[in-house]
Amino acid sequence: MIAELHDEKLKDLEIKAVKIRKLIIEMLVEAGSGHSAGPLGMADIFTAFYFHILKHEPKNPNWEDRDRLVLSNGHICPVRYATMALSGYFPIEELKTLRKINSRLQGHPHRTALPGVETTSGPLGEGISQAIGMALAAKLNSKRHHIYCVASDGEQQEGNTWEAAMFAGKYKINNLTVIIDRNNIQIDGFTENVMPLEPLRAKYEAFNWEVLEVDGNNIRAFVDAVKIARAVFEKPTVIIAHTIPGLGVDFMENRFEWHGIPPNPEQAKKALEELRTLQGKIESEHQ
Amino acid sequence: MLNPDLKLNPKLFDDDVEQKATREGYGDGLLEAGIKNPNVVALTADLSESTKANKFQEKFPDRFFECGVAEQNMAAIAAGLGVSGKIPFMSSYATFSPGKNWETIRTTIIYNQSNVKIAGHHAGIMTGPDGATHQATEDIAMTRSWPWIKVIVPCDSLEAQKATEKISNIDGPVYIRLTRDKTPVMTTIETPFEIGKIQIFWTSENPVVTILSTGYMTYYALVAAKELEQEGVKTAVANVASIKPLDEGTILSLAQDSRAFVTVEDHQVMGGLGGAIAECLAKTKPTPIEFIGLQDTFAESGKPKELLEKYGMGTKAIKDTVRKVIARKNQ
Numbered sequence: 001m002i003a004e005l006h007d008e009k010l011k012d013l014e015i016k017a018v019k020i021r022k023l024i025i026e027m028l029v030e031a032g033s034g035h036s037a038g039p040l041g042m043a044d045i046f047t048a049f050y051f052h053i054l055k056h057e058p059k060n061p062n063w064e065d066r067d068r069l070v071l072s073n074g075h076i077c078p079v080r081y082a083t084m085a086l087s088g089y090f091p092i093e094e095l096k097t098l099r100k101i102n103s104r105l106q107g108h109p110h111r112t113a114l115p116g117v118e119t120t121s122g123p124l125g126e127g128i129s130q131a132i133g134m135a136l137a138a139k140l141n142s143k144r145h146h147i148y149c150v151a152s153d154g155e156q157q158e159g160n161t162w163e164a165a166m167f168a169g170k171y172k173i174n175n176l177t178v179i180i181d182r183n184n185i186q187i188d189g190f191t192e193n194v195m196p197l198e199p200l201r202a203k204y205e206a207f208n209w210e211v212l213e214v215d216g217n218n219i220r221a222f223v224d225a226v227k228i229a230r231a232v233f234e235k236p237t238v239i240i241a242h243t244i245p246g247l248g249v250d251f252m253e254n255r256f257e258w259h260g261i262p263p264n265p266e267q268a269k270k271a272l273e274e275l276r277t278l279q280g281k282i283e284s285e286h287q
Numbered sequence: 288m289l290n291p292d293l294k295l296n297p298k299l300f301d302d303d304v305e306q307k308a309t310r311e312g313y314g315d316g317l318l319e320a321g322i323k324n325p326n327v328v329a330l331t332a333d334l335s336e337s338t339k340a341n342k343f344q345e346k347f348p349d350r351f352f353e354c355g356v357a358e359q360n361m362a363a364i365a366a367g368l369g370v371s372g373k374i375p376f377m378s379s380y381a382t383f384s385p386g387k388n389w390e391t392i393r394t395t396i397i398y399n400q401s402n403v404k405i406a407g408h409h410a411g412i413m414t415g416p417d418g419a420t421h422q423a424t425e426d427i428a429m430t431r432s433w434p435w436i437k438v439i440v441p442c443d444s445l446e447a448q449k450a451t452e453k454i455s456n457i458d459g460p461v462y463i464r465l466t467r468d469k470t471p472v473m474t475t476i477e478t479p480f481e482i483g484k485i486q487i488f489w490t491s492e493n494p495v496v497t498i499l500s501t502g503y504m505t506y507y508a509l510v511a512a513k514e515l516e517q518e519g520v521k522t523a524v525a526n527v528a529s530i531k532p533l534d535e536g537t538i539l540s541l542a543q544d545s546r547a548f549v550t551v552e553d554h555q556v557m558g559g560l561g562g563a564i565a566e567c568l569a570k571t572k573p574t575p576i577e578f579i580g581l582q583d584t585f586a587e588s589g590k591p592k593e594l595l596e597k598y599g600m601g602t603k604a605i606k607d608t609v610r611k612v613i614a615r616k617n618q
Contacts, residue, residue: 111399111400118370119366119367119395120394120395120398120399121394122394123394125359126366126391126395127363129359129360129362129363129364130363130364131367132364132367133364133365133367133370133371133373133375134367134370136367136373137367137371140328140350140373141371159359160357160360160391163355163359164364166355166357166360167354167355167357167360167364
């Protein structure tokens with residue numbers, strides 16, 4: 001059962017989302033490589049998951065009855081790492097080890113390296129299938145936890161995605177909710193230029209899924225969508241979450257050039273200034 | 288003579304030796320594993336009957352998942368089940384799984400350390416009339432290069448049954464390689480089976496060559512060894528069911544005794560059993576070695592025995608190769 005999202009909690013989540021964006025920038029500039037736009041765009045959804053939606057225990061990451069959050073597009077892992085650190089899985093200072101030798105924070109997330117990371121991911125199109133496997137196991141064991149899978153829009157181009165969609169439709173995997181980060185960009189450009197995905201909603205509907213669409217940068221709207229998804233009993237649900245890649249940093253927003261690169265120190269400074277201003281704005285609204 | 292300690296089939300060399308496909312042994316072993324452990328689940332990609340997973344399917348319909356013709360999805364679903372406490376056995380033809388879905392397995396099962404058992408069926412030219420598209424002849428090479436995995440190639444249906452049951456009790460990914468056609472049953476219920484152990488099925492007194500074979504090809508190696516003995520050439524035949532982990536201790540001791548090897552496998556000569564043995568010898572005791580298998584080529588449609596002859600992998604080829612390696616050794 002997902003709790004009611006009161007106004008005060010919502011403001012707290014919005015501030016946390018900005019903090020996570022700042023951590024993402026700090027991690028990436030320190031690492032010197034990695035993806036910027038996707039993680040920034042997904043900060044609101046990850047905040048909503050770790051601080052409101054998920055049933056989890058950061059100090060007991062292998063708790064059997066936890067909800068599973070599978071990250072299919074592993075390259076946006078900075079947002080997952082930052083959110084996990086902020087919610088208490090590991091010390092925030094450890095974020096600085098991203099992509100460095102002897103780190104638990106691999107460039108693409110690795111399940112056995114960091115407790116709480118549910119799958120090893122990076123190669124695209126594989127997360128929904130793995131989430132289905134977890135959902136089947138939960139059903140076989142009569143467990144009530146829920147499986148969430150975050151996937152990118154670009155990886156809808158992988159054939160494996162549609163193999164998984166077909167299977168979930170057939171087996172009516174109703175303890176699974178997939179969230180597609182519909183940010184319209186991928187490495188080589190805009191998705192609709194590289195390989196058009198639209199009509200994406202109709203595709204999933206045709207595969208016997210319930211489809212919801214939501215503003216993925218609106219925490220309340222997203223939480224409400226997840227509640228609706230959880231109430232759908234007869235089929236799997238996908239939430240197409242429209243997000244703005246790079247959100248919070250003006251020069252990165254909606255720019256596919258920022259898909260796969262980190263900021264340099266100067267750009268990071270500018271980005272952090274913008275984010276500090278944003279945080280101040282939300283905080284003053286709160287008071 | 289046949290190794291009496293292993294309690295091999297006394298009718299092994301008879302014309303009417305029992306013939307049974309290793310895939311049947313897989314089906315029996317999977318069913319048995321499923322009866323013993325409720326966490327065993329099975330998946331196939333539209334090949335339930337053909338991979339003999341149907342025996343499990345009939346008994347445990349709720350623990351069986353038909354994935355349709357979608358091997359990548361099957362592998363990643365199995366990965367998700369495997370990290371959730373289940374013991375998934377996924378079966379398809381080896382050209383498709385672990386062929387087509389190689390990277391999916393690499394990422395979601397091997398690196399992810401999910402407890403999945405990968406059964407690759409219709410391996411080798413023994414697949415016969417279906418042709419080279421369906422004859423997996425690279426699967427040992429492409430699986431054994433993965434870290435941590437175990438690679439098992441049973442020599443007959445009974446060994447396949449024992450191996451299938453045994454791997455259900457091992458934590459971690461395993462690849463088991465199986466064949467379509469009926470092949471001679473060389474072992475008995477009493478023959479021991481242990482992962483990581485080479486078994487000497489046959490030896491003449493003071494052998495001058497060791498034939499190391501894997502899978503059903505061990506039968507042809509044994510026939511060759513028996514004929515060679517009658518012709519005055521002394522050999523030993525070692526059945527290598529476990530390509531990985533490889534029994535390096537036994538290989539070293541065999542190399543010290545016979546000082547010449549012939550490897551025999553229904554697989555490309557590169558990267559398979561022969562490759563694994565050669566790697567081992569090169570770092571322990573460099574020894575003359577010859578390789579029976581596909582020589583950097585695809586095969587074609589035909590009856591399995593016709594193909595073995597045409598591609599230089601039958602009894603005659605093994606005997607000729609033994610003589611060749613003896614000549615090299617004596618140079």
